[in-house]
Amino acid sequence: MKFLHPVRRSKDRERNGNSSRGLLLKLELPSDPSLLCAVRGAVERLTEVVGFTAPDCRAVTRAVDEALTNIIRHSYKGRPDQPIEMLFRSVHQQSNGKPSEGLEILMSDRGPSIERAKLCMRELEEVKPGGLGLHFIKQSMDVVEFRRANGANRLRLVKYVRAAKQDGTK
Amino acid sequence: MQISSRQLDKTTIFDVSGDIDLANSPAIRKALLKEVRDNRTPRVVMNLSKVRYIDSSGVASLVEGLKASRDVGSRFILFGLSTSAREVLQLSRLLKIFEVYDNEEQALAGQQTI
Numbered sequence: 001m002k003f004l005h006p007v008r009r010s011k012d013r014e015r016n017g018n019s020s021r022g023l024l025l026k027l028e029l030p031s032d033p034s035l036l037c038a039v040r041g042a043v044e045r046l047t048e049v050v051g052f053t054a055p056d057c058r059a060v061t062r063a064v065d066e067a068l069t070n071i072i073r074h075s076y077k078g079r080p081d082q083p084i085e086m087l088f089r090s091v092h093q094q095s096n097g098k099p100s101e102g103l104e105i106l107m108s109d110r111g112p113s114i115e116r117a118k119l120c121m122r123e124l125e126e127v128k129p130g131g132l133g134l135h136f137i138k139q140s141m142d143v144v145e146f147r148r149a150n151g152a153n154r155l156r157l158v159k160y161v162r163a164a165k166q167d168g169t170k
Numbered sequence: 171m172q173i174s175s176r177q178l179d180k181t182t183i184f185d186v187s188g189d190i191d192l193a194n195s196p197a198i199r200k201a202l203l204k205e206v207r208d209n210r211t212p213r214v215v216m217n218l219s220k221v222r223y224i225d226s227s228g229v230a231s232l233v234e235g236l237k238a239s240r241d242v243g244s245r246f247i248l249f250g251l252s253t254s255a256r257e258v259l260q261l262s263r264l265l266k267i268f269e270v271y272d273n274e275e276q277a278l279a280g281q282q283t284i
Contacts, residue, residue, distance in 0.1 A: 033191065033192040033193035036191045036192060036193060036225075037191065037193075058253070058254055058257065062257075062258070065223075065225055066225060069192045069225060069227065072192060132226035132229060132230070132261075132262050133225075135226075135261065135262065136258065136261060136262075139261055
């Protein structure tokens with residue numbers, strides 16, 4: 001008989017592909033810009049359910065929207081009929097001995113491999129159009145990870161819920 | 171998103187409602203640049219009081235409008251920013267670059283508040 005440590009047991013579930021653990025919402029959509037507003041609406045409601053403050057609800061919504069826009073524009077070169085998958089999962093972390101809840105967003109597309117150099121943000125001192133999406137994403141989220149796996153671009157975003165201050169301010 | 175325009179003296183006011191994102195920011199850009207570059211309107215005002223959300227492509231369109239207005243020596247003004255719109259302009263360090271007002275009366279009178 002094999003005794004598995006609870007943590008190791010959960011890792012086994014992850015290795016076995018139990019992606020449904022913590023799953024809150026799954027979206028599969030074509031790369032049609034007209035659907036961005038629908039996704040924003042869903043994400044905004046979901047962040048409220050998770051318990052984010054109003055500014056953080058807006059931040060997460062903005063990050064997801066910008067990431068989707070980047071997929072549509074850069075991965076799929078504006079084609080409106082390509083597949084995008086999004087998974088929204090609850091996550092937990094221990095920070096300074098205190099547990100906190102968070103939201104993990106996994107986005108994947110089947111576009112060509114993205115050059116790492118293009119993932120760099122431009123300097124904001126120069127006033128010019130464009131190049132802001134990545135800034136908004138990194139400013140809004142606690143974790144931003146990009147990788148390529150199994151022929152797909154995979155973006156992982158995580159934001160943890162911050163408790164509102166006693167006086168109601170952020 | 172809907173956009174309409176009205177004329178007042180030497181001013182064109184664009185009234186925009188809805189969200190400005192990748193789906194419709196090109197229309198904003200086209201309307202702005204036509205008014206600034208082609209029509210050479212001395213003062214172009216964007217009424218954003220009914221714009222709930224604006225993304226980076228929308229901000230880029232506004233920046234293009236601003237740069238075009240500077241090129242021809244005209245004024246480009248925004249008013250009625252929502253919390254979300256104000257946030258994205260702050261995040262992109264553009265809030266102090268634009269001429270921004272709280273409402274139409276202030277925008278037309280030229281009394282800037284940020």
